[in-house]
Amino acid sequence: MIATGGEVSPVLMAVFALVMVATYVVIATEKVHKTLAAATGALVVLVVGVWANVFPYSDLYQFVAKDLNVLGVIIGTSVLVEVVGSSGLFHFVAIRIVKWTGGRPRTLFTALVLLTFVFVTFLTIVPAMLVLSSLVLVVTRTLELDPRPYMMGIALAANAGACTTLASGLPNLMIGTAAGFSYVDFLVATLPFSFLALALSWLVVRFMYGSLLPETATSQPGAPTHRVSDFDEWALVSDVRVFRRSAIILGLTVVGFMIARPLRLGLDFVAVAGGTAALFLSGLDVEKTFRKVNWAVVLFFVALFTLIGAVEETGLLHEIAGRLEGIIDGSLHLGLGLFCLVTGVLSGIVDNIPVAATMVPIVRGLETLDAGPLWWAVALGANLGGSLTPIGSIAGVIAIHALKKEANVRVGWGEFLKVGGTLFAVQVVAAIAYLIVMESLGLLPGAAS
Amino acid sequence: MSSRRDIDHALDEIDENIHLFERTLRTRVEIPEVQAARVLALLDGSNQQDTVRALAESIAARLGAECRIHSLSAGGEGAPLTDDRDRLPFEILELVEREDFGLVVLPTPFLEDYLSLGAASLGVVADVLLARSPVPMIHVREPIEDIGALLERGVLITVDAGAEACRAAGWMWRLTEGPLQVLVAMSSAEHHAVLEFGRTAADPVTEEDIGRRLGDEVSPLLAALQALARGADRVVEGHAYPEELREVLRREDFPVCFCAVPGRESPDQTGPLARESVRYCRGPVLVVP
Numbered sequence: 001m002i003a004t005g006g007e008v009s010p011v012l013m014a015v016f017a018l019v020m021v022a023t024y025v026v027i028a029t030e031k032v033h034k035t036l037a038a039a040t041g042a043l044v045v046l047v048v049g050v051w052a053n054v055f056p057y058s059d060l061y062q063f064v065a066k067d068l069n070v071l072g073v074i075i076g077t078s079v080l081v082e083v084v085g086s087s088g089l090f091h092f093v094a095i096r097i098v099k100w101t102g103g104r105p106r107t108l109f110t111a112l113v114l115l116t117f118v119f120v121t122f123l124t125i126v127p128a129m130l131v132l133s134s135l136v137l138v139v140t141r142t143l144e145l146d147p148r149p150y151m152m153g154i155a156l157a158a159n160a161g162a163c164t165t166l167a168s169g170l171p172n173l174m175i176g177t178a179a180g181f182s183y184v185d186f187l188v189a190t191l192p193f194s195f196l197a198l199a200l201s202w203l204v205v206r207f208m209y210g211s212l213l214p215e216t217a218t219s220q221p222g223a224p225t226h227r228v229s230d231f232d233e234w235a236l237v238s239d240v241r242v243f244r245r246s247a248i249i250l251g252l253t254v255v256g257f258m259i260a261r262p263l264r265l266g267l268d269f270v271a272v273a274g275g276t277a278a279l280f281l282s283g284l285d286v287e288k289t290f291r292k293v294n295w296a297v298v299l300f301f302v303a304l305f306t307l308i309g310a311v312e313e314t315g316l317l318h319e320i321a322g323r324l325e326g327i328i329d330g331s332l333h334l335g336l337g338l339f340c341l342v343t344g345v346l347s348g349i350v351d352n353i354p355v356a357a358t359m360v361p362i363v364r365g366l367e368t369l370d371a372g373p374l375w376w377a378v379a380l381g382a383n384l385g386g387s388l389t390p391i392g393s394i395a396g397v398i399a400i401h402a403l404k405k406e407a408n409v410r411v412g413w414g415e416f417l418k419v420g421g422t423l424f425a426v427q428v429v430a431a432i433a434y435l436i437v438m439e440s441l442g443l444l445p446g447a448a449s
Numbered sequence: 450m451s452s453r454r455d456i457d458h459a460l461d462e463i464d465e466n467i468h469l470f471e472r473t474l475r476t477r478v479e480i481p482e483v484q485a486a487r488v489l490a491l492l493d494g495s496n497q498q499d500t501v502r503a504l505a506e507s508i509a510a511r512l513g514a515e516c517r518i519h520s521l522s523a524g525g526e527g528a529p530l531t532d533d534r535d536r537l538p539f540e541i542l543e544l545v546e547r548e549d550f551g552l553v554v555l556p557t558p559f560l561e562d563y564l565s566l567g568a569a570s571l572g573v574v575a576d577v578l579l580a581r582s583p584v585p586m587i588h589v590r591e592p593i594e595d596i597g598a599l600l601e602r603g604v605l606i607t608v609d610a611g612a613e614a615c616r617a618a619g620w621m622w623r624l625t626e627g628p629l630q631v632l633v634a635m636s637s638a639e640h641h642a643v644l645e646f647g648r649t650a651a652d653p654v655t656e657e658d659i660g661r662r663l664g665d666e667v668s669p670l671l672a673a674l675q676a677l678a679r680g681a682d683r684v685v686e687g688h689a690y691p692e693e694l695r696e697v698l699r700r701e702d703f704p705v706c707f708c709a710v711p712g713r714e715s716p717d718q719t720g721p722l723a724r725e726s727v728r729y730c731r732g733p734v735l736v737v738p
Contacts, residue, residue, distance in 0.1 A: 030453070033454065091469060091473075095470070095473060126459070130459060130462045130463055130466060131466055133463055134463045134466030134467045134469075134470055135466075137463075137467055138467055138470040138471055138474075139470075142474065230474050231470070231473045231474055232473045232474075232477070232672055233473070234672070234676060234679065235472060235473040235671075235672040236469055236472070236473060237679070238675060238684070238685060238687070239678075239684045239685075239686070240678065240679045241682070241684070394455075394459075397456060397459075398456075398463070401459070401460055402460060402463050405460055405463075406463065406464075406467060
């Protein structure tokens with residue numbers, strides 16, 4: 001069972017595979033917290049790996065160091081989003097857009113879907129969903145509308161928005177880091193498709209819930225507070241100076257992401273610089289703000305990188321890559337379809353972060369195929385998979401639970417699968433077609449590493 | 450995909466956001482413009498005397514008003530209003546009416562010993578003036594040297610957005626020029642009443658419920674002040690405490706600062722909030738009827 005001469009025995013490989021699959025199963029079934037599950041899996045593979053001479057203990061630091069920038073981006077953007085959120089900027093923009101719609105249900109639906117897309121593009125899914133799902137619940141209650149189409153609309157649009165940039169989602173960041181894509185590379189490759197995915201989300205939800213999206217609301221004209229024009233977007237802005245500064249810092253951070261590569265800086269630097277500037281200029285309590293960072297996710301990544309790094313050392317993922325190449329048999333188009341579909345389906349069942357983390361070394365291990373276009377297939381699949389099931393993405397999870405708790409509206413697996421599953425099928429087909437066309441036209445940025 | 454704890458945490462945040470959005474739907478209130486043509490400073494020879502004079506003069510200058518000084522006792526500056534101590538508060542009220550004073554600044558010394566005894570009275574003069582004054586009065590509690598710094602910032606104490614609270618906000622807005630804080634906490638009587646009510650209910654009231662409810666009540670006033678602040682490059686912040694006001698005012702980190710509070714519960718009765726504010730604040734307290 002002990003590894004000798006750089007070769008790892010099949011039995012040892014199977015042990016590592018078993019630990020990784022067991023960890024993913026525990027993460028998917030939520031039997032224990034995902035950070036704890038990943039940490040346990042990482043500890044087991046470390047002990048086995050070191051004991052069986054697969055790798056020396058010191059390699060642990062290399063496993064994590066490869067993706068250290070991901071942790072910097074998570075921490076930096078968390079601080080930035082917390083500070084900017086406290087300034088009232090997100091609530092301000094959201095209310096202003098809702099007021100602009102005049103409370104007309106169909107316009108409101110379109111505006112909320114678009115707004116979600118924009119928020120997710122720049123803020124990632126969780127902060128965007130927390131603000132917009134709350135807004136949906138308040139506005140639909142005020143206008144006496146059924147919240148389901150709006151909530152489903154924003155949940156599914158969020159997954160389309162997550163495709164857009166390198167910083168829109170953590171899978172993008174991991175894939176972008178591994179492939180050496182810049183922020184602009186990501187925009188070039190995925191922005192057109194993100195718009196297409198958004199349009200498809202809008203169409204599918206609009207079609208499925210057409211009867212729940214009337215032309216006009218039934219709000220009583222005699223009730224003055226029951227009109228969207230009564231929302232005061234300034235009511236949550238306590239300090240207009242911090243508000244302005246937050247908007248500027250957020251804008252500069254996005255610009256910084258775009259020009260980081262030419263400046264020979266990393267996205268983590270830009271995110272941490274943005275977070276630091278926001279903290280410095282807002283006057284917020286530093287310790288209280290740091291407590292808002294999701295440290296469980298940061299530690300989850302550390303554990304996951306250790307687990308995947310250790311498994312990669314056994315050659316198991318390389319072996320899987322070789323098998324996949326055998327199936328694909330040199331057809332890049334088949335490869336694009338297979339990687340996009342498999343990543344998408346897996347991401348609909350398991351958290352898309354471990355799925356992306358596992359796919360990264362597999363794509364990296366391809367020898368005969370050009371991995372460049374396949375990175376994009378994995379990136380799109382990982383984000384689109386969130387629409388497949390109610391547990392596929394945090395956006396769907398938030399939408400369903402918030403509907404149940406705040407509006408006593410139940411969206412079951414059947415209803416979600418009907419809407420989300422249809423959308424997933426349409427979007428994956430569109431994504432594969434898009435990637436094939438882009439690849440054929442030579443428009444997909446290639447991998448730098 | 451997400452642990453139950455993550456979901457619960459997200460739902461709590463959504464709850465909080467829903468609450469914030471709902472607050473933006475509340476009825477709007479107006480902060481009135483306030484003005485006084487004359488400011489009266491009452492001196493009594495106490496340690497607070499210099500602060501009273503300096504504060505009255507600074508405020509008069511800020512309002513473009515005339516500042517007049519009268520003495521409350523023989524030991525003070527100028528001729529005393531009356532030798533009859535029992536008549537003193539009524540003499541002050543008559544003087545205010547007769548000479549058309551729009552604002553009064555007077556010493557109401559802060560006595561730690563009285564607090565430790567649990568004394569309800571602030572002294573005969575202050576008690577009567579709190580209950581009867583038709584114009585805003587600033588009670589100077591402890592001597593303060595830097596009046597300029599004092600008027601740099603203000604704290605408005607209230608539990609609602611009623612007309613008196615809006616007037617108090619108008620005064621605070623006019624008299625200070627820097628950041629303004631709206632402090633929301635109940636008088637001890639109200640606090641105990643709410644908790645008592647909560648205990649008998651099937652779904653008991655929690656401290657968080659109280660803080661949130663108080664914040665809701667005051668949010669229209671806060672929004673109106675923030676609208677003013679945006680045009681004036683000033684900062685207005687709200688802080689709702691689910692505690693008794695006196696506990697908040699007694700905190701070590703609560704600064705000696707200029708506070709304003711709506712004054713009356715009924716035409717003849719001082720509100721408990723005003724009474725507790727004057728009792729427990731070390732900085733000057735503006736009580737607005």
